Amino acid sequence: MVQAQTLSRNQQIVLDIIEKAKGPLKAYSILFNVQKKGINAPQQIYRALDKLIEMGKIHKIESKNAFVACRNSDCEISKATAFSICESCEMVDEISDVKLSKYLSSFNHKKGMKFKRFNLEFFGICKKCK
C-alpha cells in the first residue's frame, strides 16, 4: 500500500534532492549527492525512487533514465504524464494541459485495448537554446 502523507527518512532525502534540482536527476547522481547523509548503496536510492513514483511524487523520464519532481496535481498518481524535453540543454518540463490529458485519457485503441495509463514525451529545442 501507498502512504498518502508521510515519507520515510530515505524517501524524504531523495525527494528533497529531486525537488531542489533544476533538471532531471539520474539515480547514481542522486546517490553521490547523498553519501554524506549516510546512504551508500544504489538499492537505497532505487527503493526510495520506486516508492516516490508509486506515490506520484516524482516521475521517471524514460528516454533519459532520469527523475523529476511532479509539478502537476492533474496527473493523479502518474496515470497521465506528458513532458517537454529540450534536446540541447536536457531541460524537462512537465506539461499540464487538461485538454491534452483528457484527449489521451479517452483515447481507445482500435484493437480493443483499454488503457490505464500513458506517458508522452515531446522533444525539441527550448526557447533558451534557440
Next chain:
Amino acid sequence: MVQAQTLSRNQQIVLDIIEKAKGPLKAYSILFNVQKKGINAPQQIYRALDKLIEMGKIHKIESKNAFVACRNSDCEISKATAFSICESCEMVDEISDVKLSKYLSSFNHKKGMKFKRFNLEFFGICKKCK
C-alpha cells in the same frame, strides 16, 4: 547521412530478427540470437540498432529498453510514434492513428517550445490477457 535503401550486413541481420519477433526484443537477447552468425559484441548490436532507428526501420520502446520493427509508414523516420503496451504479456503494438498523430504533431507547448518529435506509450491489459 542515412541510406534510404540498402542495409549493411549486420544491420540486415539485426533487422531480420526484430521483424520476425512477435514482441519487443532487448539488445542482449538479439546478441545471443546472432552469435551463430559471427556477431560477438554488444557494440555491433547497438551500432546496428542506432542506424536502424535513424532510418525509421525500428523503434525503441523506452519504458522497456527494447526494440520493435516499424509497422507504420506514417511515423516517417520516427518523428511521431505511439505504442500500446500490455502490462501483463508485454505485447507491444504500434498505433497508427492519423488523428492522434496530427493532434500531437500540432500540439504546442505554452512556454513557446516547438516540438520536432514525440513518443507516446499507452499501458493497459490487452484483450488476450483479460
Next chain:
DNA sequence: TTAAAAATGTTATATTATAACAAACGTTAC
C-alpha cells in the same frame, strides 16, 4: 584509383538496475 565515409571487429569499461538476506523500526491487535 584514391580519398573519404561507413561499417566492422575487438577489448575494455561505464552506467543503470536488481537479487538476496539480515537487522531495525513502526504499527496495530490483543
Next chain:
DNA sequence: GTAACGTTTGTTATAATATAACATTTTTAA
C-alpha cells in the same frame, strides 16, 4: 506492554544495459 506483522533500512554481490576507444576493412563517390 508485547507479540505479530508489514515496511524500511543496510549491505554485499551481481545482472542488465550501453558506450569508449582504437585498429581494420569495405563501400561510395569524386
